[in-house]
Amino acid sequence: MCGIFGYVNYLVEKSRGEIVDTLLTGLDRLEYRGYDSSGFAVDADKRNENYVIREVGKVSELRKLVQEAHMDMSKRFSTHVGIAHNRWATHGQPSRTNAHPHRSDPGAEFLVVHNGNITNYRELKSLLESKGYAFETETDTECIAKLAKYVYDTNKGRLDFTELLKLILVEIEGSYGILVKSSHYPGEVIAARNGSPLLVGIKSERKLKVDFVDVEFPDINVEAVADNVTHEFNPRLVLPRGNGLGLPDGSNSLMVPGLNNDLRHSQSRAFISDDGMPIPTEFFLASDLAAVVEQTKKVIFLEDDDIAHIYDGGLHIHRVRREEGMSSIRSIQTIEMELQQIRKGNFDHFMLKEIFEQPESIVNTMRGRVNFENRTVKLGGLSNYISAIRRSRRIVMIACGTSYHSCLATRDLFEELTDIPISVEIASYFLDRRPPLFRDDTCIFVSQSGETADTILALKYCIERGAMCVGVVNAVGSGISRQTLCGVHINAGPEIGVASTKAYTSQYITLVMIALSLSEDRLSKQSRRNEIIDGLGKISAQLQEVLGLNDRIQAVSETLVDKLKMLILGRGYQYATALEGALKIKEISYILAEGILTGELKHGPLALVDADIPIIMIATKDKLFDKIINGIGQVTARSGKPIFIASQNGPTLVEGKKKENGSVETKAELQSAETSYVRFEVPETVDCLQGLLNIVILQIFGYWLAVKKGYNPDHPRNLAKAVTTE
Structure with a gap:
């Protein structure tokens, strides 16, 4: 649902044509997520100006518009920031006006692309309109752009980009993955996420010194600064509060002090060369791995409430607050996805390709986990927790759509092999009811993307109540995989078609393997377990036979x-x-x-x-x-x-x-x-x-x-x- 892509080249000379093509190719790779319009923003020929091009329909229509735009595609940039977006309408009809990027003002001082849902946008819009800001669109995203200009102008430009965004995020309620580009901060881009996936791909001509990026924490939490209206910081900022705009003394605004500028010149260890010279680097920001796989294999998955600031060839990750037990680094991971996995090959559609990939994908799901000779199943992601799951009072499976059906398909087997009560829940209905949960319950969350909003909200509900939470996902680095205590990756490979096929069969087999693992100590179940494991050994060839009926x-x-x-x-x-x-x-x-x-x-x-x-x-x-x-x-x-x-x-x-x-x-x-x-x-x-x-x-x-x-x-x-x- 929607897709974000951004591209930063630092000391890697690129023509405008190459930059635009990189942005549009990124959007092409995000098409499968669903969208109704698209757009991008790049630097214009004059300083502090941007070209913003948006169109309704497919990315191919946006390409046609680019050809008609009369931009100088030969102009070269040694450092440049471009942002792009595929929109799936949630607020406002599909139209050029409602397509992203959205601007803060006619001069486009701030440009924003956003995935998610800002739940208090009406209150923010009302207050900003009272300050004289005119809105052009029906979207919630425009509030972010307008708020950025308001904060910047109120502080007379004395905030750095990170501090600016921190103050904005304090006021925003809801979910978001955002990129912000500004003429006030040339060569810089800032990204933030909360409940919406975002990653940073890194491509460098030299090997990075370390395989992680330090997380930079403030000396004082932004909320504490914002709430302490008597604290003497300069300049002082007038902002609405995010708690329903409940303001003291009948006033219509709250004085919020700005932050000091101590962290602006800190260096990121990963991007420091031995000789002290800048390292030519390219950064790719995206909401999905598929958008960066042909550009780089090195990625960082941002966590909720991370703020990623890219400038001067470095990536800096900040937090609004420090929380107990929080990691102080973000690892640079090497992804295994290959470009051919996200191409159709000789098939007319991804869906048919993925249907025919199932004999192979289910083998990948079982590879290294099922020993057919010894009739054993070993799931590394659960090995330290199997005993605890066996002692559960009950097991609750929570999912949506196709993932929900994979849970239903295996519920009977779980009950038969484990003798543990099993319930299967649709995540949205589970959230509506908010049923009782206990510390000795185990909750299994199943999602292909690992980012399904309702499933993640259900996960947070279960974590708050102390239940053991297990993830079954296909996407590496996804929200569910990071927030659950343990889990199993289904290894189905990228699934591009909207209608899930191979992910379903791999989820099905993964859940069967979990049931087999849980019953490994049950002597009375060994004959049945052996029968199932033998069946798993034949299933790939049998699937191939079924495909012959096409x-x-x-x-x-x-x-x-x-x-x-x-x-x-x-x-x-x-x-x-x-x-x-x-x-x-x-x-x-x-x-x-x-x-x-x-x-x-x-x-x-x-x-x-x-x-x-x-x-x-x-x-x-x-x-x-x-x-x-x-x-x-x-x-x-x-x-x-x-x-x-x-x-x-x-x-x-x-x-x-x-x-x-x-x-x-x-x-x-x-x-x-x-x-x-x-x-x-x-x-x-x-x-x-x-x-x-x-x-x-x-x-x-x-x-x-x-x-x-x-x-x-x-x-x-x-x-x-x-x-x-x-």
Whole structure:
């Protein structure tokens, strides 16, 4: 949801054309997150002026606008700051005016790009308007730009960039990832995050002296300074307070002293050369690793409340306050993502590519963790905490969307292997209820991006109540991975398509591995555990076999293109498969697909069944097979013509009917009748793993339905890959 990108070149000479191309390429890599408009800002030819170009639609439309802008693309810069943004509308309609970057005034003294949601923007806007500031947009982001100018002007330019932003952030409520560029601070950019991801990529011609950046703490917390209105600092700043603008003595403003300027000239150890000469360096600021992977492999993941200030070839990380136990460094990490992982290759869409990557991605999920010879499972991220989790009063799984379905798909197995009560929660509903939690509860948070806003808020709620918190994520360095006590990385690789496919199967297998680890000491469960581990050893080859049905699924999908609704029925382990399959179909083909528990047919859904509505019934063999056959009978008796997902060489699914003379159809007649139903056969595996194979049929169905209807499955309307706002 939205995407931030910034580029700083220090003593690395670049033409304006190269700088703009770097910014637009960064936006290209962020397209998959979802957006409706985009824009960027670079230095203009005259000092203290900027070119700001914004457009509605795809980044390709922004490129066209660049060609029409008549900028001198050959002009060269030894040091330059550019910022860019893909917007997904939350406040205000998609338009050029509402697209980022936003400016503080007609002269664009401050330019801001922002991900997140400023919850007190109406109060800030009202107060700034009372001070004479005119707003141009409907967005919350513009308040940040206007507030920056207000703080700067009130202090007569005597604050450095970091101090300026600190005072702004004290007044802002909500979530944000922001970049700020200013003509008052040429060659500098400042970034901050709170609840919205942000990272800094580093590319240097020389090896950095250390693999970390020091965190610089203030001698006095900004809030303490802001609240102490009698403290004699100069200059004094007039600002509204962030606590609902509750002001003393009926006044309409609060006197807030500025901060002193002691830290401005501190040096960052990582960027000091042995000979004392400046190190030519490039910095890439982004909300997602995908935007920097082709530029550098060295990155720093910013923490909540970090302020990153880049100037004079150095990166400085500041905090508004010092908290107990807080790390005093930010490590420079080497990422393993490769450029080809975020390219489509020979596939028409990322979604199809990622569907076909699943035989490999699930192997990567298990690599180094499952020993098939010894039938053991070892999860390094949980090894020190397994005993504590086993002693839990209960386990609560919390997630959203597809991740929620992966939890549902494995809940039964957790209960069977651990004998611990398991509950599965949708994060937003969990937050609405705020249920009781206890210190001996374990909460497992599942998220592909690791930045899902509702899931992170639920995580904070659980941390406050002392529960043990475990993360299951795909994104290295994500918020959930940093805030949980322990966890498991699913190793699915980058997933670009908005509709999750390979992340689902890797989450599924990761949760199965956690259940296997928790039950390792249960002698009574060893036979079952061995059966599951043996099944995991075969699952990749079986998935490859299912992918061979692609052409046939494509052909069948053509008969369903004109349908407006669809039912998908599953039972037991396959109920989660039905829900996930329905989600895949509805989110990319816009067919109103509903996943239904087969056992609930008689409690309402059976009223929808007739000869016209498409029905997909999951009927693979397991302990509930007889009940599934009963459900099939209920559907076919009402003229339903289900499409079956069945086990290879499995039994007949359609029951024999009595003829008018009272006799029952012969076996030959029955087999002949069943051939009139579409049936996709998948390999048979352990019941708790069967959903890994069955879901692929539905993923492919969703893909081809979208394509046949003329929709882009990688970019479904109104949806974003990472939902980083509530």
